[in-house]
Amino acid sequence: MLYAGIDQVTRSRSYLRETIKGSDDATWRKAEKILTQFRAKGIKQRSTGSTVKFGYAIDECYAKGIVAS
Numbered sequence: 001m002l003y004a005g006i007d008q009v010t011r012s013r014s015y016l017r018e019t020i021k022g023s024d025d026a027t028w029r030k031a032e033k034i035l036t037q038f039r040a041k042g043i044k045q046r047s048t049g050s051t052v053k054f055g056y057a058i059d060e061c062y063a064k065g066i067v068a069s
Contacts, residue, residue, distance in 0.1 A: 020034065
């Protein structure tokens with residue numbers, strides 16, 4: 001289980017988990033590979049980008065009174 005940060009929508013903690021059965025070397029390699037994938041997903045989830053243009057966001061802030069002119 002790997003902590004993946006705070007979910008941007010629900011504001012709750014997010015964890016990535018997977019069960020890998022076995023104890024041989026191949027299983028350990030598979031577990032390391034999955035852990036690497038989880039780390040990449042966690043980093044990506046923590047730094048989610050936005051598709052909203054900056055100008056649009058500012059216009060919305062002015063319209064809702066969040067930013068005073």
